[in-house]
Amino acid sequence: MKNIYILAGTLLLSIGGLQAQNKDTKEADKLYDRLEYVDAAKAYTKLVEKNKADGYVYKQLADSYYNVFNTQQAVVWYAKAVESTQEAETHFRYAQMLKAEGDTKSAAQQMATFAKMQPIDARAKAFRNNPEYTNQLKSQAKQYEVLKSDVSSDKTDFGPVLTQNNEVFFTSARNTSRKENGMDDQPYLDLYKAIRNTDGTLSQATAVTELNTKWHDGPATITSDGTTMYYGSESFNESEYQKNKEKHLKFGQIYLYKATKIEGDKWGNSKALPFNSKDYSVRNPSISKDGKTLYFSSDMPGGFGGEDIWKVSVDGDTYGTPENAGANINTEGNESFPSIQDDGILFFSSNGKQGFGGYDVFKQNTNAKEQAATNLGAPVNTEKDDFSFSYNLEKNVGYFSSNREGNDDIYQAIAVCGVDATVVVKDAETGKLLSGASVTFVDQKGKNKGNQESNDNGEAKFGVACDEIASFNATRAGYQNGTASMPKSKNGAQSIVITLTPIQPIITETEVILQPIYFEYDQSNITAQGAEELDKLVKVMNQYPTMVIDAKSHTDSRGSDSYNLRLSDRRAKSTVQYIVSKGISKERITGSGMGETQPKVVCTACIEEQHAQNRRSEFLIIKK
Incomplete structure (x- = not known):
């Protein structure tokens, strides 16, 4: 979410006790x-x-x-x-x-x-920002399975809402041709639309050009019949703002607008709502199923503090007086991004209620006004900002936004029965738990239901529907693929083990062929996965005690010749040092960096696949 963080104070660090190089070292x-x-x-x-x-x-x-x-x-x-x-x-x-x-x-x-x-x-x-869960939040059952949406970009994306026509409207800063705003140096926000396909994926997003302005636009909400949209934009559209003559600045607000379908997929007849004010913002709208109540967030007077959730009655183009949603929802902090579900459940985000950290998503039953709002729990909520949650009951799918990966992205949420499947990935030979394995959940119809990377305990967790036969596929560099299945089960937890068999080196007359040796960007230290692969070379050299190896490191053609040569040479020497550290005599292995001088694939405008082939390590047999 967009916030302004001010860091005050001074950090003083004494390093007087830190020793340095001397003649002894x-x-x-x-x-x-x-x-x-x-x-x-x-x-x-x-x-x-x-x-x-x-x-x-x-x-x-x-x-x-x-x-x-x-x-x-x-x-x-x-x-x-x-x-x-x-x-x-x-x-x-x-x-x-x-x-x-x-x-x-x-x-x-x-x-x-x-x-x-x-x-x-x-x-x-x-x-x-690691979560400090309360006991209650720790024991809360998972309510939704979460998957990052393919419509997300490298810019801010938020406010997704799925209509009955399988359209997903959201707000994004992805239009890099737009002017950048001063708050986060990203382009101004625009309204976008994507189509939800039958397999659950989203089509490439297109801008709602007829409603987008030179200012921030969105998010939006659509009536159940698909004919009316309410959305946010800036008061500058109405030439309404507050002036600060001393600083020569104009301060605008977010206003709400109403638009209608005019032809095909086009929107028009946009009108500013009558309760907008240049003294405060009204934004993040959500319309009820019957179209008679519009929820929104605002910092208007009369709230509990910060930004609150409000609602207003709607009758055509006539609007009532905005009402505060009350103390069961609002706090002295900020509550925003209301979304009213067809059954009267109101979702909203708050940083004033107890949660995992940042903004969390909560829900409150508007049919039971005295009922307290409850936290949706993990995995919807994290220690980061999680917000703008909406759910389409008829289609049994929801969307929300989160910056859990450092950027405001869009995620899909599907209600689950409560079967938590934990896939544990192990090395078939050693029993070692394998982190960094890509684990895919496939349902009984062969549909991909999600992908996760195994953690440091070799685990990947998935929510599985009750009475569903689930299959899991695991892949990891240096290993053959593995599979396992889980039988039908009800609420509870299931653990499934997938063992992966290491891919053995290929020994020719001239070379020992390993799987790719990966290094971090611009680094030469041996990574965990690189060590696993080099251990195979150590094993081969122990099997052939007279074998002598020349390790050569190659880069792709990106970067200068001299830079690539230096980087590849450092990596080759790190490789040699690792092998020697495992007990191989240093007389039996040498290493050198070739930079980009010996490409495997000669190309001028190389594609990524060709770059990847050129970025390699070779282990040439000098003596067998």
Whole structure:
């Protein structure tokens, strides 16, 4: 959601206790700078043994193990390093290694330190926003299955509502040809429409050009007969605003408008509603099934504080006096994005009621006015902002918006029976729990019902309808695909295990062929998945004790020649260091970066697939 955050105060950090390079560390530092992490670790260890170690040495020793993904040793030496003052990044790396070792409690403590030292870092923000659930929210049954909608863009998207004609109207800042607004440096908002297909996907969105203006437009609500729309736009359309002569500024408000279908899919006859005011905003409309009550949010006088939910009676073009929705809904905080369901359940978002964090979605039965609003729970609500929830009972599907991934995106919600399926992905040979596996839920008709990535415990969770036979497919780099099924079941929880068999290396006369070795963008340290694949090479070299390998790292053609050459050389040396750290003699493996000099696919205007083929590691057999 769009908010203005003001960070006040000063953070003072003393690093007087942090040691640095000196004559004793010169040799070890030279090895480290050359990316020879195994030998660097040995050199730093000698300083420890000679009682010449300080915080700098412990940190460098830990980083050496970090860069070759030796988590056990990294944890040992990071623990020593943080006994003295360290940079924030050291605490972050320590947390990563602790997490990899399964010590999530200690990892959280290190992340707390990191967050305190680097409060504006995105990783710190993500940690601080981890949910602190109350016991009630923890035990609340899942009400909806959630899936990110394919209509989302890399810009702000929110306010989705599904009509009886299978049209989804929403508001978006995706039109990059539009002028950027000063609040978030994104383009001004426009109204868009997508069509919901029979398989549940949404068509490519198109702008509602006949209603969009040069200002912010949307969100909207449509009457059940599909002929009338209420939507938001700015008071500047009516040349109404407040002036600040001293600052030479004009302040507008959000107004509500009514439009009608005029021909085909076109809208026209747009009129501003009579209770608009240049003194406050009225926005985020939702019309009842009978078309006689319009809900909206406003900061108009007479509320509980901040923005409140209001309603007004509608009779054609005649409107009653707006009424506040009351204390069961509104608080001293902000309540917004009302959506009235056909059965009288009102959904809205609030940051004033107790929830997971940020804005949460709540519901209240308007037919039982004294009934308190309740939190929709996870997975609709997260520690981030979750808002603009609407549900079409006839079609049994809803949509809402959330910035849980750092951007205001649109998500689909489907009510579930309460069967929670937990798919656990394991290595078929070692039994190791596999994170980062792509798990797909397929129903008994073969329809894709969702995809998730397994977490650090190898788990992916899905909501399955009662009495539904569910199949699950799992894929992961370096492994053969795996499947498993779950029989029909009622409310409760089910656990399904999928074992994945590692893909074995192919050994030719000239090369050991592995699955792709992935590195993070612009980085050369070995990742968890890269380590898994390189372990296969270690196994091969142990089987062939005289084998000598030359590891070559290649990049695609993007970036300068010199940059690509340096990056590939660092990655090749990290690869060599990892292999050596696993007990292979350094005389048996060499490495070099080739940059973009030896493309596998020669192309000028390369497509992404060709770039991917050129971005590779090769393990050439010098001696077998």
